[in-house]
Amino acid sequence: MPENPRANIPPGAGTDVIVIGAGLAGLMAAAQATQAGARVRVIANGWGQQIVSPGWISVCDRADDDVIAEVRGYAAIHPDHPYALAEDDAMVRGIEAFRNVAQQNGQPYDMRDKDGHNLRLMTALGAIQRPMLAPRGMANGDLTGVGGPVLLVGFTGWRDFFPALAIDNLRAAGVEARAVCIDLPANPSGTWDLWPGDVARLFDGADFRAAVSGRIKPHAKGAVKVGLPAVLGLENPVEALADLSEQIGAPVFEIPTLPPSMAGVRLSNALRRWLMRHRARVQVGHPVVRGVVANGRCTHVEVGALGHTNPFYADQFILATGGLYNGGILSDETGRLWEPLFDLPVATPPGDGREGWYGERLLQERGHPIHRLAGLRANKQMQPLGQDGGPALENVYAVGHLLAGFNPLTDGCAEGIALATAYKAVQTALQLDE
């Protein structure tokens, strides 16, 4: 048998950075490392939380004025908070880097203005959320200074968006709105299960968009904006949005609805294509089962394949496995919390077992202790801390949701932290500090 010339090359040889996880933090870390010239491989079990999230970028939702200034002020007095670890220029540059990469990939994310004010975006229930950036389709729905009338459009019979639910609540927020449901020109499945992705694919067709616009236009008279569910195309959202706005005669915006999130799918697809065009490897659907460590460094990770594992080697490893939601931290019934790949120490809520994890009501103010307190602690290089308080491993960095110290569901800063920490980790891993 002829000898396989590659038999002795370990898989992954020639990789500088392995990023584990394909959430916002992992994908952005991969993109920045790639831009810096590193050879990058992304290995993830599945896509991250962007697939189920509304789609906008919360940096500090509660800031009334300058968001960056508010974050700086907060970080100054909370030295353990991930924003303080990343330091503020990492946040600013991380956001900048994200906007650039997204823009280059046909996914522009817009802000309200140059002074760093938060947007005012409506939810499908008519509540107001205040992220700093949003995909153009959502940012078009900025309600700052808008009293209406706004037209909300749903699709008759579609289960994932009920525009009438928002009307009264929007009025309470000072925005006049009216709701209408139109029949979609075509329903390919004709039955009971139209997913957001099914609808989004229809909106990729120019003829379909023209037909929909024709049905909306008669209702849009006098409307200052027209809101639709966030399913306006998958492939070319900018073009879809421009077409619809022009044909309807009023700016069209997108309202997030039930997962899966098309904004997250668009971004994930675009970043994957971009990474692959730039010769990074992207393996989504591959579980990393273990990190292998020698002399305080990770040498390689083992990736599960059918019935066995394959080793992947690299110099640097960025751990972006998400928190409790995505498998970065696991939990069991006895109240044990652990990080499964390197067995890194996990900060844990005080108290016995699971007793202190959850409050009484799901939507209670400030959320639940488990989501704020459980996670990895890290130093300013984004290296996770070991038992002794020093860096656990020389060449492993932890980013995004995996970090302790913030509640991604209530604090309004989840995406900002993903971007800031991803940026910082790449800077230190590749020693890019100017």
Next chain:
Amino acid sequence: MNTSHSVDVLVVGGGATGAAAAYDLARRGMRPLLVEQLDLSTGTSGRYHGLLHSGGRYAVRDLETAAECIVENQVLRRIAPFAIEDTGGLFIATPDDPADFPERWLAGCRTAGIPTESITAAQARTQEPALTPRITAAYRVPDGSCDSFDLIHAFVEATRALGGDALIYHRVRDLIREGDAVVGAHLEDTRTGERRTVSAACVLNAAGPWAGVVAGLAGLDVGIKFDRGAMIAMNTRWVNTIVNRLRPADDGDILVPVGTVCVLGTTSVHTDHPDDYRIEAWEVSKILSEADVVVPGIRHGRALRAWAGVRPLYEPPEAGHDDAEGREVKRTFSVIDHAQRDGVRGLVTVVGGKLTTCRLMAEQAVDVVAAQLGNEARCTTAGDPLPGPHAPRYHQLGGRLHKLEHGELPGELICECEMVTRAQLEAAIDAYGDQPVALDDLRRDLRLGMGPCQAGFCSYRAAGILQQKKGHTGPDTVEAFGAFVDERFRGVRPLLWGHQLRQMYLDELIYRRTLGLDQLAEQPTEEPAHA
């Protein structure tokens, strides 16, 4: 507004006992009105284990209950076949269980008349491959699983067909006493606050763990002890036969496959309140680890939801076991004729027992009522089947999927976990006419939101449809939505680790970030009782 009317017998409590009693009264020609403070089957009868007992569980300690169970087991199978799945039952002993127990148990079963069939460990594992290989003895018994909701609804429908009536969301606020007789009650609509008065020749108190409270409304004292038990529903059935531990009754002895899930339980914890539904962490651990002995690996499965029920334990003073507690107190029931006991006519209390024996409890209670009213008709509830399908009405997804795929269930899926369609939801909403409808009512009607995601996706959809149908305002809809979220969370809160923790994270993400429900929903001012 204060409306009043008069009936022969006012039945307090829309659980299994009250519903069976209303039916029995109607068949004997005494016009009943059943009142239930919440919805039917939301008391103990909706918070139980789901087991149609063969009686095997009581064959050693409580022969009387064991004998009642086996008889009533057969009666219910005959009269309510639609509510029962004939899973059969197994009693399994492991090397950890007392070696002399099977002998005593067999003797008890023989005395009580419970048929048993000895099988080998291999046969048991052929029947239920998930069972532990560590089996030292195994017996088949005629256990079954029972859908209390279907059973109770059938009793109530049959009652209505015979001229009786039932009022849900009505609480008995006060019993009206004239001298030495109870002559009626003041009712309050628990949703609107509206009051009405009902006069009745007799009041039958079937208020389960609240029976003492209700008797207290007539100034009478019924000493009831309370014993709380927790149960956990696992994501899939795991077994298709009911599995019992063959040992003296203890925590976590029983696995009941029912509908789409497997219910593990239970515990026995003394409490001072009839509505103490707490579940402590040790109970969850205990139930899972005990179940894991019988079905290894089950503790790592996905736990969907947990709930607790309160057993009212009553021992008539003549029994003389004043200080018996928990599992020591017998599970048989008592009918208290307050005319005899307290010299107050017009009130009969029935308390204790099992869901399996509800018809018998009703029969004996109605016998006492009939005697007071001079009615001589005999009980006939064990004879004719209840109106309803003659086959089990399994709540299994396969059935719903089949209908969906063959066009028999039109409309989009609103709840994907449980395959509830828009057409079903709209029909269920219509059925309430102009009465108020909570999302939780629709859940009980359709299983909406009862699957793995615990309403994370369907609650928004159902809120949208409810608003469309009822023309509610935004704030009303938000309130209904928030109430449903709270209700669903209560049952997952004890189970938040692993898969279900991740699920709740996703649900919370949808509610807070995608929808902003937390900004809109009022924070309740009062804390839930005993939370």
